[in-house]
Amino acid sequence: MNPIRTHTGQDAGHRTPCFNEERLCGLGRAVLELEAKAVQALCNRLGTEFARACAHMLECAGRVVVTGMGKSGHVGSKIAATLASTGTPAFFVHPGEASHGDLGMITAQDVVLAISNSGETGEINAILPLIKRLGVPLIALTGNPASTLAREATVHLDVGVEKEACPLGLAPTASTTATLAMGDALAVALLDTRGFTAEDFARSHPGGRLGRRLLLHIRDVMQTGERVPRVRPGTALGEALLEISRKGLGMTAVVDGEDRVLGIFTDGDLRRTLDRGIDVHGTPIEALMTTGCQTAPPDLLAAEAVERMERHRINALLITDTEGRLVGALNMHDLLRAGVV
Numbered sequence: 297m298n299p300i301r302t303h304t305g306q307d308a309g310h311r312t313p314c315f316n317e318e319r320l321c322g323l324g325r326a327v328l329e330l331e332a333k334a335v336q337a338l339c340n341r342l343g344t345e346f347a348r349a350c351a352h353m354l355e356c357a358g359r360v361v362v363t364g365m366g367k368s369g370h371v372g373s374k375i376a377a378t379l380a381s382t383g384t385p386a387f388f389v390h391p392g393e394a395s396h397g398d399l400g401m402i403t404a405q406d407v408v409l410a411i412s413n414s415g416e417t418g419e420i421n422a423i424l425p426l427i428k429r430l431g432v433p434l435i436a437l438t439g440n441p442a443s444t445l446a447r448e449a450t451v452h453l454d455v456g457v458e459k460e461a462c463p464l465g466l467a468p469t470a471s472t473t474a475t476l477a478m479g480d481a482l483a484v485a486l487l488d489t490r491g492f493t494a495e496d497f498a499r500s501h502p503g504g505r506l507g508r509r510l511l512l513h514i515r516d517v518m519q520t521g522e523r524v525p526r527v528r529p530g531t532a533l534g535e536a537l538l539e540i541s542r543k544g545l546g547m548t549a550v551v552d553g554e555d556r557v558l559g560i561f562t563d564g565d566l567r568r569t570l571d572r573g574i575d576v577h578g579t580p581i582e583a584l585m586t587t588g589c590q591t592a593p594p595d596l597l598a599a600e601a602v603e604r605m606e607r608h609r610i611n612a613l614l615i616t617d618t619e620g621r622l623v624g625a626l627n628m629h630d631l632l633r634a635g636v637v
Contacts, residue, residue, distance in 0.1 A: 327461040327469070334457040334470040335477045341454050342481070349451045350485050352433040353384055358405030360386035363394065365419050367468040368411040368475065375409070375479030382483050383492035391419035399426055409435045413455075413471045415443020424448050437475055453478055514601050515594035517634040518615050518624035519545065526551050526622060529558055529582035533574065536561055536581045545627050547612045550585045555621045557614055559585030591616045594623060598636045601626065 353360055360379055364372035372388055379386035386409075389398050402408065408427050412420050415438035427434055428448065436449035439456030446452040455478050461469035486492075525543035527536045529550055539548045540563070547562040561581055569584055591614045592601055601613055605628065615624035 330459070330461045331470045331473045334474045337457070338455065338474055338478060338481070345451050345453055346481070346485075349435045349453060349482060350489065352407050352435060352451065353379075353409075353482070353486055354489060356384075356405070356407045356433075358385075358403050358407075360384055360407050360409055361402050362386060362388045362409045362411070363391045363420060363423075364411035365391050365417045367472050368413060368417070371472050371476050371479070372409070372411045374476060375411075375483070378480060378483045379486070382487040383490045384483065384486050391417070391423060394423050395419065399423060402427070402430060402432065404430055404432060407433045407435065409437070410445060410449070411437045411475060412443075412445050413439045413468060413475070415440040415445040417445070420445060437478055439471055439474075512598040512634060512636055513594065514592060514596050514598055514613075514615055514626065515624070517598055517630050517636070518594065518626040519543075519630065520624045524622065524625045525549060526555070527581055528552070529580065529585075531581045532577055533569070533579045533581055533584060534576045537566065537576070540566075545612055545625055547625075547627075548581075549614050549622050549625065550581055551622050557589070557591060557616055557620055557622050558582070559587045560589040560612075560614060561585045562610075562612065589614060591620075593617070598631060598634060602628075602631055602636055 360376070362372040362376040362379075363369075369388070369390060376386040376388040387401075389401055391410075394402075410420050415436070421444050424434075424445070433450040434448065435451045435453065436445045437453050437455050438446050439454070440446060441452060441454050441456075446454075455471070455475045457470040457474050459465060460467065460471060523543060525539045525545055525548035527539050527548050527550055529552070531539075531550075536548055536550075540546065540561075547560055549557055550559040550561060551557055559582070561584060565584060565586060574584065590604065590608050590610060592604060594615050594617075605611065605613055612625065612627040614622060615626065617623050
């Protein structure tokens with residue numbers, strides 16, 4: 297049954313589809329249910345062979361070399377990328393190119409992970425003797441345990457499915473989904489066994505949001521030097537407001553002669569002060585400042601600064617050294633610009 301009915305009596309290459317929302321959504325749900333069952337069926341197959349595959353990759357002194365042809369190759373590229381980003385060095389080699397020189401990329405310290413639904417892909421089977429000659433472990437993901445690739449493999453993982461989601465039974469659909477899921481299962485099992493942490497993940501993703509959250513420290517994003525608003529305790533409120541306006545952080549620190557933080561005065565404090573009818577020009581800032589304010593060291597992670605600011609419902613944070621001296625300041629805008637929030 298074709299997923300989209302077409303008008304008859306027209307050239308086969310120029311059929312006009314008959315769109316039916318209910319039918320289309322029903323077909324989509326059927327595909328998702330079938331593929332979900334295909335992935336679920338893999339759970340009952342995980343056992344000794346899966347553990348052996350993991351052991352070979354954990355013991356690998358080189359890299360996991362993933363190979364596959366066609367759609368299996370696309371899946372293999374993703375599996376290699378997932379392995380590499382989660383602590384298992386890996387890369388993809390096209391089996392067709394392997395026969396023309398790229399096989400030299402595989403060394404005796406590597407492990408080969410070969411993917412073929414049929415297990416009879418010519419380009420892969422052509423390089424099996426050379427892989428065997430190297431003496432490297434060969435892990436095969438196929439849908440046919442009786443295939444050539446499965447028989448020649450050191451470890452075989454069965455990723456076969458009852459049927460493809462494609463109504464013609466031709467396009468790799470459920471089979472590629474199952475293979476991809478098995479690759480994820482291997483990667484996560486290895487990740488956990490290696491003790492791979494979020495910080496480790498961030499180091500291989502420095503350009504992403506997670507990398508910024510886990511690698512950036514307050515010192516990397518805070519305002520320093522003349523950009524940090526500060527006044528002495530005897531400063532009149534009016535002068536303190538000018539300092540807040542000049543520096544643009546929505547607050548000013550109040551410090552002593554050695555730059556030790558005594559308190560903070562914020563835009564919020566100003567609104568509350570004006571409600572009380574305080575003399576702007578005659579009242580010293582020390583009479584209005586908030587003491588015991590939140591501070592943080594410069595080596596704190598920027599993500600932790602965000603958490604602290606959210607927990608205390610504040611928009612700015614003073615940064616101090618171990619002696620309580622003011623060394624910087626930041627507000628939520630600084631964290632937004634850095635991509636931490």
